[in-house]
Amino acid sequence: MSGADAKSWDRDPILTVEHLSMHFGGITAVDDVSFAVGCKDITALIGPNGAGKTTVFNCITGFYKPTEGMLTLDGKDGPPRFLERLTDYEINADARVARTFQNIRLFPGMTVLENLMVAQHNGLSRASGFSFGAIFGLGRFGIAEKEAIDLARYWLGQVGLLPRADEAAGSLAYGDQRRLEIARAMCTRPRLLCLDEPAAGLNAKESDALNTLLQAIRDKEDTAVFLIEHDMSVVMRISDHVIVLDYGKKIADGTPGEVRNDPHVIAAYLGVSDEDAAALEARP
Amino acid sequence: MRLADSGKTLGRKLSSALGDSLLAATIAFALFSLVLGLRTVDSATGLALEPRPALLATVVAIVFFGRLALNLFVWQTDYPLTRPFAKLFTLEPFETRDEVTLALAFALGVLGVAAGVLFQETLYGLLGTLMLAFIGIGLLRRAIVRTFPNLPYTQVFVAGGILFALFFPIVSYALESAFNLGLPLRYWFDLSILILTYVMLGWGLNIVVGLAGLLDLGYVAFYAVGAYTFALLATHFGLGFWIGLPIAGAAAALWGIILGFPVLRLRGDYLAIVTLAFGEIVRIILLNWTEVTGGPNGIAGIPKPTFFGLPFSPFAEGTTFSGFFGIHYDGLHALIFLYYVILVLALVTNLVTLRLRRLPVGRAWEAMREDEIACRSLGINTTLTKLSAFATGAMFGGLAGCFFATRQGFVSPESFTFIESAIILAIVVLGGMGSQLGVAIAAIVMVGGFEALRHTAGLQAIFGQEFDPALYRMLLFGLAMVAIMIWRPRGLVSSRAPTISLGDASAISGDLVRQGRG
Numbered sequence: 001m002s003g004a005d006a007k008s009w010d011r012d013p014i015l016t017v018e019h020l021s022m023h024f025g026g027i028t029a030v031d032d033v034s035f036a037v038g039c040k041d042i043t044a045l046i047g048p049n050g051a052g053k054t055t056v057f058n059c060i061t062g063f064y065k066p067t068e069g070m071l072t073l074d075g076k077d078g079p080p081r082f083l084e085r086l087t088d089y090e091i092n093a094d095a096r097v098a099r100t101f102q103n104i105r106l107f108p109g110m111t112v113l114e115n116l117m118v119a120q121h122n123g124l125s126r127a128s129g130f131s132f133g134a135i136f137g138l139g140r141f142g143i144a145e146k147e148a149i150d151l152a153r154y155w156l157g158q159v160g161l162l163p164r165a166d167e168a169a170g171s172l173a174y175g176d177q178r179r180l181e182i183a184r185a186m187c188t189r190p191r192l193l194c195l196d197e198p199a200a201g202l203n204a205k206e207s208d209a210l211n212t213l214l215q216a217i218r219d220k221e222d223t224a225v226f227l228i229e230h231d232m233s234v235v236m237r238i239s240d241h242v243i244v245l246d247y248g249k250k251i252a253d254g255t256p257g258e259v260r261n262d263p264h265v266i267a268a269y270l271g272v273s274d275e276d277a278a279a280l281e282a283r284p
Numbered sequence: 285m286r287l288a289d290s291g292k293t294l295g296r297k298l299s300s301a302l303g304d305s306l307l308a309a310t311i312a313f314a315l316f317s318l319v320l321g322l323r324t325v326d327s328a329t330g331l332a333l334e335p336r337p338a339l340l341a342t343v344v345a346i347v348f349f350g351r352l353a354l355n356l357f358v359w360q361t362d363y364p365l366t367r368p369f370a371k372l373f374t375l376e377p378f379e380t381r382d383e384v385t386l387a388l389a390f391a392l393g394v395l396g397v398a399a400g401v402l403f404q405e406t407l408y409g410l411l412g413t414l415m416l417a418f419i420g421i422g423l424l425r426r427a428i429v430r431t432f433p434n435l436p437y438t439q440v441f442v443a444g445g446i447l448f449a450l451f452f453p454i455v456s457y458a459l460e461s462a463f464n465l466g467l468p469l470r471y472w473f474d475l476s477i478l479i480l481t482y483v484m485l486g487w488g489l490n491i492v493v494g495l496a497g498l499l500d501l502g503y504v505a506f507y508a509v510g511a512y513t514f515a516l517l518a519t520h521f522g523l524g525f526w527i528g529l530p531i532a533g534a535a536a537a538l539w540g541i542i543l544g545f546p547v548l549r550l551r552g553d554y555l556a557i558v559t560l561a562f563g564e565i566v567r568i569i570l571l572n573w574t575e576v577t578g579g580p581n582g583i584a585g586i587p588k589p590t591f592f593g594l595p596f597s598p599f600a601e602g603t604t605f606s607g608f609f610g611i612h613y614d615g616l617h618a619l620i621f622l623y624y625v626i627l628v629l630a631l632v633t634n635l636v637t638l639r640l641r642r643l644p645v646g647r648a649w650e651a652m653r654e655d656e657i658a659c660r661s662l663g664i665n666t667t668l669t670k671l672s673a674f675a676t677g678a679m680f681g682g683l684a685g686c687f688f689a690t691r692q693g694f695v696s697p698e699s700f701t702f703i704e705s706a707i708i709l710a711i712v713v714l715g716g717m718g719s720q721l722g723v724a725i726a727a728i729v730m731v732g733g734f735e736a737l738r739h740t741a742g743l744q745a746i747f748g749q750e751f752d753p754a755l756y757r758m759l760l761f762g763l764a765m766v767a768i769m770i771w772r773p774r775g776l777v778s779s780r781a782p783t784i785s786l787g788d789a790s791a792i793s794g795d796l797v798r799q800g801r802g
Contacts, residue, residue, distance in 0.1 A: 089664055098661070098662075099661050101661070105657060106655070107651050108654060108796050109654055110654060110782070111792065118662060121644050121647070121651075121662065121664050124644040125645065125648075131645045135643065149784070149786075153786070165786045168796045170796035171796060185661075188662055188663055
């Protein structure tokens with residue numbers, strides 16, 4: 001590939017994954033996967049069930065320690081962060097990578113607003129003098145808390161949950177909970193937002209709203225979006241860059257148009273006859 | 285529903301009720317035939333079995349007819365007899381038949397009281413009084429709520445409770461010295477000091493169990509660390525209570541962190557077992573490290589707190605409290621002072637907890653209880669958060685321990701057994717995990733109620749002279765716990781108050797709040 005038509009994610013990556021492998025005992029869930037996530041892109045990681053998508057995700061967000069490989073988060077605001085060396089909470093606090101979960105993980109007994117306040121814990125905690133100052137009413141905790149409420153209010157507005165700010169998160173409808181989880185992740189002011197199947201269980205209308213939200217995050221917030229998705233309509237419509245995994249290996253990487261017509265991808269998703277499979281094996 | 289019920293003929297209803305009651309009576313017979321039906325007595329030839337058929341028959345008959353009455357008048361009827369009584373505590377309007385039932389009940393109550401007064405039938409008198417009190421309280425509550433529907437009742441209740449706690453000793457002492465009423469003041473003050481100590485311990489443990497969701501079965505260890513720290517400092521270095529207090533708190537907090545480290549990776553049952561072991565280890569060390577702790581003999585001669593340097597004593601060198609204020613010496617002064625010390629300590633515990641809940645660390649505790657993995661994904665260091673919860677809870681335990689040492693003047697390992705941990709945990713669970721008000725009520729009910737069962741005179745008047753209520757304390761205690769767990773499985777106050785809101789936030793139902801998995 002020449003320099004002129006280098007893809008945006010190779011030119012300006014926020015996250016570079018090199019030779020990532022993950023073994024669980026004798027099982028290889030992810031096998032030597034390398035790719036880049038562009039800093040102005042919505043990048044989608046797709047693949048059939050059991051392809052290793054969530055494992056890649058958990059390696060990036062620190063919930064697994066990769067067996068091999070190097071995950072470099074480009075440090076625009078400092079030195080590059082090597083994610084494989086950080087623990088899960090440092091990846092959010094230090095490298096500013098936020099994530100959501102496939103099965104929603106909100107704090108159900110806390111209100112919507114409290115959920116967003118917990119997301120801003122580290123900044124608020126410093127402002128409160130690690131509680132020692134604020135317990136005696138010292139310091140600038142009041143101002144910091146007001147700013148935190150403003151940020152929470154902004155994101156509640158973005159996801160359309162402002163009227164429900166004081167309700168328990170567990171009492172929200174499913175689609176609202178999904179959007180609240182995204183708002184909560186955004187309240188940590190991430191540079192990379194990782195979404196694990198954000199459209200799962202959403203109806204067509206909610207799915208459209210989600211697309212608009214993700215595009216807004218990419219365009220306005222200086223946050224790269226990296227998502228796992230099963231729903232092809234979401235993937236093809238909003239992603240700038242699609243990576244396809246199958247059996248732990250990367251089988252395609254490119255724009256949605258390129259990936260859609262890739263014979264390996266079609267084979268992985270639809271299956272092929274034995275002769276075609278042999279022909280595919282022979283291709284580079 | 286109604287149609288189906290009325291379709292059931294009286295005969296079928298009766299037969300099904302009879303069958304159910306027979307079954308209950310059979311179970312009662314099987315259960316009680318050995319427990320109540322036989323009794324071992326000392327005889328010349330050794331132990332002998334004495335059958336008690338009359339008692340067994342009475343109990344089985346009570347079960348049979350009680351169950352039959354419940355079936356016929358409550359469960360299998362369109363109009364349960366309990367409905368009007370339940371309605372008393374709502375704002376629903378009464379129907380005519382409700383009024384008739386209540387009027388009949390009222391008349392029964394009056395009859396009972398009359399029987400009690402005229403014929404010295406204490407049991408009937410007591411039951412009648414209870415009935416009248418129940419109806420009276422219900423009607424009064426209805427009237428008040430109907431007249432002032434928008435009063436913040438919880439706040440009024442809390443404010444009333446705090447005012448009572450603030451003025452009760454002074455007012456009762458003043459009344460006693462003015463009119464010589466013969467009130468058992470010493471006993472009252474001792475009991476209220478005990479209750480307040482448990483309120484404080486409950487609030488301290490509430491941070492660990494209720495807010496952070498970490499099940500701690502060894503909380504008494506921190507109580508012991510605080511007590512022994514102050515006991516050793518006072519007897520070896522002559523430190524006073526007010527200097528010993530913060531040191532005891534810091535020592536307990538340190539031990540909270542030391543316990544916290546090994547258990548960071550444990551959750552749920554495993555955490556409970558390790559904390560239980562920690563509590564026992566501390567007690568056994570105190571028991572066996574004789575050179576330092578005095579072993580089973582404990583440490584005696586711990587000084588009482590002074591009133592800003594003025595000791596409470598009839599004869600001391602220098603100025604005493606009574607001498608300084610020019611009043612007659614009374615042993616109760618020291619007790620009243622101790623009461624205020626523990627009241628202030630408990631209120632400080634409460635205020636600090638309420639404040640911490642609204643600070644980032646408190647929200648992180650609660651978030652950790654709700655979902656620890658989500659917490660980590662948001663950049664919260666759960667290790668530090670857990671340790672801070674352990675340390676804060678332990679610190680309040682240590683402060684309470686320091687108070688305990690100075691109040692008793694003596695500490696020994698016997699005061700720090702597992703049952704203490706269990707009682708404190710029961711207070712937290714019974715009160716509703718995370719609720720400050722619930723924990724306070726639960727402490728008063730548990731410690732005060734337990735104590736009330738000691739008062740044998742009233743109960744003996746009902747059940748006869750040979751009845752010893754002290755024997756049934758544990759039984760009644762267990763029954764009360766079972767009843768509360770049936771009717772209020774999430775504790776007395778199960779809802780959670782939000783810590784921040786944009787508009788008016790209402791309490792969150794306890795069903796949504798998670799209890800933590802350790």
